[in-house]
Amino acid sequence: MNEIGMQFIPPNLVDLYNDLLDAEPAGDAVKVDVPGDDLLEVWKQGMPMLKLHFPQVDVADFFAVMGQVRDILQKHQPEAAGDLDRAYAAMPEDAGEREEFVKSVLRGETSWVSNLVTNSRIPMDAVGILITHTFRPFLRVYAEKVREYLDLDRWLKGICPVCGGKPTFAKLTKTVGRRYLYCNQCNTEWLYNRMGCPYCDTGNKGKVRYFSVEGQPLYRVYICDDCKGYLKTVDESKADEKVELFWEDIKTVHLDILAVREGFVNQALAAGPKQ
Secondary structure, rough: OOOOOOOOOOOOOOOOOOHHHHOOOOOOOEEOOOOOOHHHHHHHOOOHHHHHHEEEEEEEHHHHHHHHHHHHHHHHOOOHHHHHHHHHHOOOHHHHHHHHHHHHHHHHHHHHHHHHHHHHOOOOOHHHHHHHHHHHHHHHHHHHHHHHOOOHOOOOOOOOOOOOOOEEEEEEEEOOOEEEEOOOOOEHHHHHHHHOOOOOOOOOOOOOEEEEOOOOOOOEEEOOOOOOOEEEEHHHHOOOOOOOOHHHHOOHHHHHHHHHHHHHHHHHOOOOOOO
């Protein structure tokens, strides 16, 4: 593996995400009923909770957050300001259409976005980033509300138990070395097998290996020779302070670059954004 230096972080990336974290829904903008035992039984069979138990989202608040997200993205990416304005202006105005749009976003349906891009010729990047960063804070609130009903240590699957997204990061715990996967869409962590690939579910130890960068013992990158996926991982036993996987994912962009240069794939991105 070629070393490209220590923790390469693109300029203003930390400031961008700090600002995006401030674009939060109102306290009552996401409502979730207590899931019944029947739903929890289906969930245990491997169906993410978002597919089973839909939240009630305040539509006006959703578009208010979208306006904040547009402003933040324009502040940090002024070269995309025009496209972001066009994408925001192309969103539905009718109350009924807005409600259906929000539901489609939460369901992960992409037909509306594809039609918008095709009909208005707005770049997919502008539409995608606007919707993705609007969607995430609502999904995080939903996840926080439903996680208390879920036994995340019994999930043991390679997709997020809340939203169904693929993991973007992992951690090895300090005490017993258990491995937890992390979803950057809804900030959920869940237990997974110590070895094996969560993307293709291979348990063949000969197909999954890891590399690390000299001088950075805190991190490993697990790579799978079957599906060519990779998973950045932090070893808590080597950390001097509390590990926050949201920020660990962001500040280890250099590990993504290394893995991609070696022919491996970010499977979470390859699956497409949750929108």
